Amino acid sequence: MFERFTAGARAVVTGAQAEARRLHHDHIGTEHVLLALLADPAGPVARSTGLEADAVRAEVLRRIGGHTEGGPVLSDADAEDAAALKAIGIDLAAVREAIEANFGAGALHLPRPVQKKQGVFRKLYRTRGHIPFTDRNKKVLELSLREAIRLKQKFIAPEHIMLGLLREGRGLAALILADHGVDFDRLRADLERSVQAAA
Numbered sequence: 737m738f739e740r741f742t743a744g745a746r747a748v749v750t751g752a753q754a755e756a757r758r759l760h761h762d763h764i765g766t767e768h769v770l771l772a773l774l775a776d777p778a779g780p781v782a783r784s785t786g787l788e789a790d791a792v793r794a795e796v797l798r799r800i801g802g803h804t805e806g807g808p809v810l811s812d813a814d815a816e817d818a819a820a821l822k823a824i825g826i827d828l829a830a831v832r833e834a835i836e837a838n839f840g841a842g843a844l845h846l847p848r849p850v851q852k853k854q855g856v857f858r859k860l861y862r863t864r865g866h867i868p869f870t871d872r873n874k875k876v877l878e879l880s881l882r883e884a885i886r887l888k889q890k891f892i893a894p895e896h897i898m899l900g901l902l903r904e905g906r907g908l909a910a911l912i913l914a915d916h917g918v919d920f921d922r923l924r925a926d927l928e929r930s931v932q933a934a935a
Contacts, residue, residue, distance in 0.1 A: 895931035
């Protein structure tokens, strides 16, 4: 599938990883992909949504906070739960800080399982700081391929990734877009026009 990705689509994937690192998250969720798609202010996603990456980044931090590399992994479902709790006045980051202040740093961390010996390549791969995609985000990438096929295109561009994100429709990115009043149908039409013009 990745051989079909254009340079722009590959930049979105690497940009999503960079955004996850920047926010000290140990997962790459739909919110990170949205941030990577918004990185180009003149790009089709930023133009069509009217959103700026800095505003969305602040929204992500407000909803789920940032945490250290050794902290708990937040899946998209966990991120949605964190956002729901935040809406009723419970800040998970503040709760985490209070627990660590009372019980010591790392009090919420489960002990790591004993790791089996790893081959040289696996060890090298892990030391480079691989951040995993959430299952929901993997689905978004799969749906980007389906969107390209639906549009009878043999490549996957950033617009296809955004179309996949809209089609999946349940991640934190979709929630943020909806909360900002983005019209999904209009955005979908704008992206389809943009990618067809580029073909």
